[in-house]
Amino acid sequence: MKKALITGVSGQDGAYLSRLLLDKGYEVTGARRQNSQFDSARLHKLGVASDIRYVDYDIGELESINHLIRSTEFDEVYNLAAQSSVGSSWEQPIYAADVNGVGVVRLLDALRTYSPHSRFYQASTSEMFGLVRTVPQNENTAFYPRSPYGVAKVYGHFITINYRESFGLHASSGILFNHESPLRGSAFVTRKVTLGLSRFARGEHIPIKLGNLNICRDWGFAGDYVEGMWRMLQEDVADDYVLATGVTTPIREFVNYAAEALDMRLEWIGSDIAEHAIERKTGKVAVKVDPNFFRPAEVDSLLGDASKASAKLGWKATVGIREIAAMMAHSDYDDWWS
Numbered sequence: 454m455k456k457a458l459i460t461g462v463s464g465q466d467g468a469y470l471s472r473l474l475l476d477k478g479y480e481v482t483g484a485r486r487q488n489s490q491f492d493s494a495r496l497h498k499l500g501v502a503s504d505i506r507y508v509d510y511d512i513g514e515l516e517s518i519n520h521l522i523r524s525t526e527f528d529e530v531y532n533l534a535a536q537s538s539v540g541s542s543w544e545q546p547i548y549a550a551d552v553n554g555v556g557v558v559r560l561l562d563a564l565r566t567y568s569p570h571s572r573f574y575q576a577s578t579s580e581m582f583g584l585v586r587t588v589p590q591n592e593n594t595a596f597y598p599r600s601p602y603g604v605a606k607v608y609g610h611f612i613t614i615n616y617r618e619s620f621g622l623h624a625s626s627g628i629l630f631n632h633e634s635p636l637r638g639s640a641f642v643t644r645k646v647t648l649g650l651s652r653f654a655r656g657e658h659i660p661i662k663l664g665n666l667n668i669c670r671d672w673g674f675a676g677d678y679v680e681g682m683w684r685m686l687q688e689d690v691a692d693d694y695v696l697a698t699g700v701t702t703p704i705r706e707f708v709n710y711a712a713e714a715l716d717m718r719l720e721w722i723g724s725d726i727a728e729h730a731i732e733r734k735t736g737k738v739a740v741k742v743d744p745n746f747f748r749p750a751e752v753d754s755l756l757g758d759a760s761k762a763s764a765k766l767g768w769k770a771t772v773g774i775r776e777i778a779a780m781m782a783h784s785d786y787d788d789w790w791s
């Protein structure tokens with residue numbers, strides 16, 4: 454039985470990856486951060502909470518990481534733990550640097566010292582492309598991060614490559630574009646929209662306040678992306694891969710897809726900060742712009758080219774954005790009733 458360690462096991466990807474690995478017969482250890490109230494809601498939702506073995510650790514403490522890596526000989530280590538909110542990274546830039554950047558080298562160094570044969574996955578991100586240099590973005594596109602989150606992730610990405618090249622670790626980095634699901638955190642824009650619209654559909658007519666509606670993202674389904682993570686670690690040679698759908702969609706369009714799924718029709722009126730959407734049946738405002746959600750620096754548009762993952766890993770995204778919006782909207786609407 455293969456043994457896998459997942460940091461960030463309580464998050465969206467941690468839950469989907471746990472389910473995937475358990476289905477494949479792995480023994481899954483989930484690293485939980487010490488001194489935080491462990492939220493196992495997503496793991497319960499996928500029915501895997503009681504099949505995981507949990508260990509407590511602190512990604513900020515070298516001794517804690519060393520202890521974690523020494524405790525078991527893991528075949529595969531997936532580093533998903535992060536301060537993952539780009540917006541919050543401006544409020545806690547040093548924390549973001551420590552968890553998302555230096556935290557990665559703490560793990561890599563423990564692996565080099567105590568478990569050099571473990572395979573390692575680093576959760577890199579399309580946010581590293583930031584102010585994009587080419588369209589679409591692939592593994593050769595230069596990085597230009599636009600947030601403390603993105604800057605820290607660039608360090609995590611390159612230190613993973615450096616430990617692979619310096620010490621021969623089987624360390625791979627997945628440059629994943631945005632991926633969503635009904636388990637997405639409620640502060641991310643897609644889930645904020647599906648939660649808000651499902652409340653609206655239930656009769657609670659409070660407008661959703663959003664930031665910049667012109668932003669475009671290459672949104673995929675989290676279930677597909679954890680399969681890609683696993684495939685990277687099954688390769689004989691470690692490498693870096695982009696995972697993306699190859700389709701980019703403006704936020705406004707995502708809102709329309711989610712509304713459609715809830716049998717609502719939106720009419721967009723006005724521009725810039727006066728832009729808003731009226732729901733036709735009720736005549737009430739369902740969405741409006743609130744500049745408080747604008748970011749100090751933006752990533753306007755991302756579009757990924759996952760042809761390397763397709764050619765080498767046989768991976769491709771299977772769920773389109775319209776389907777994802779409907780899946781999330783229906784899940785939020787149904788949960789409301791239960």
Ligand code: NAP
Pocket residue numbers: 460461462463464465466467486489491492511512513532533534535536537538552576577578579628629630631632633638
């Ligand atoms: P998520 O749902 O926000 O989960 C983040 C996880 O990290 C949670 O388990 C959280 O634990 C943990 N964490 C937060 N701060 C921590 C700390 N100081 N020490 C240890 N653990 C900490 O994120 P996700 O969407 O699953 O993303 C997984 C990884 O992929 C992250 O590294 C993210 O940056 C990266 N990524 C995500 C996307 C995406 O679109 N989802 C795209 C590219 C890359 P608690 O429950 O204790 O808070």
Ligand code: F7E
Pocket residue numbers: 537538539540577578579580629630631632640641642643645662663664665666668670704746747748751752
């Ligand atoms: O924002 C805009 C916002 O917070 C997407 C993380 O998983 O994916 C995620 O980061 C876009 C941004 O995700 C609101 O300005 C407008 O341009 O859903 P988000 P993110 O920042 O792309 C990447 C790949 C990761 O690696 C991260 O870990 O939507 N936007 N209005 C808004 N965003 C939010 N959150 N809330 C709004 O009201």
